[in-house]
Amino acid sequence: MLASAATSRPSWEPFSILPAPAPAFYPERTLALRPPYMRRYLRYFALMQALLIPSAARMFAAPPVEIRPFHLQRTPRSQEVAKLARRRLTRLEARRKSVRLNPTLPVTTALIDPVPRGKFPFPPPLKGSRDSLLRQNVRSQKEGLEPVQDDADLLALRRDRQLVPIPVTAALLVDGRLPVNRRYCRVWTAQFLADLSRVHYGRFHRPIQLNSAVRTVEYQRHLELINANAAPAEGEDASPHLTGATIDIAKRGLSMAEIGWIRAYLMPLQSAGKVDVEEEFYQSCFHITVYRSYHPATVGAPTNAHGKASLLAAKMN
Secondary structure, three states, X not given: OHHHHHHHOOXXXXXXXXXXXXXOOOOHHHHHHOOHHXXXXXXXXXXXXXXXXXXXXXXXXXXXXXXXXXXXOOOHHHHHHHHHHHHHHHHHHHHHHHOOOOOOOOEEEOOOOOOOOOOOOOOOOOOOOHHHHHHHHHHHHHOOOOOOOOHHHHHXXXXXXXXXXXXXXXXXXXXXXOOHHHOEEOHHHHHHHHHHHHHHHHHHOOOEEEEEOOOOHHXXXXXXXXXXXXXXXXXXXXXXXXXXXXXXXXXXXOOHHHHHHHHHHHHHHHHOOOEEEEEEOOOOEEEEEEOOOOXXXXXXXXXXXXOOHHHHHHHHO
């Protein structure tokens, strides 16, 4: 029996790492008749078939079908509705871009053109003097501006619209230490602030800051006790802030180019008698008194609703 089992074993031994070829394709008799090197090649060929046929089947197989929930399945009707919605959205976007608003109110700009772009000689400081302070008080009296005595007087002027709020915008900020009830000034002073801040922002893309506006006689007396440089509350050399026509623009935080630009902007206005400027170095600010004669020029309103302040400044140059 052992002898018969020994004789029934094949005459070849397959490699330990290779599977024996299938008898249907490579019978034992056929392999026995092949040379040794052909038998080895046939084994490699069978191994390559076993490895490549599954990969080829996966390569040429149909893609898997995406199964969506019932409420998310795409139908011809839903695709048509989505296409119509996209078309409508495209038309709305095109229509919104083509809209041009026409403001009914005219746009006011400064009477004196802003400083042109480019290099220019750095202007000297606009130093104040006693004569300038006396002139400011004399002109304020001629214009009928009386000093604001106390908070009650200040409230009455606000109710009569003789004092208006500071026109705070992205181009004009107010010092947070300034009390809310003193963030008011005369109408023409507010217009001057709006013009200056708008043109400055169009040039430098940075805001300016207002440090002081209207003051009361009561507060000015208190200021004399704590600030040796403060103007008196009464007399011919009293502080022009008491009338509400004077404001202080901070120099701290401004570059030298901005300071020179503001000087060049204020010089023509001072020469024309529209303002009086005293550049203070201890308080580091521009002390500006604006007179009633400051009337901004009216120009046509821009048609582009999305225009920037820089475009307006370029138009004025």
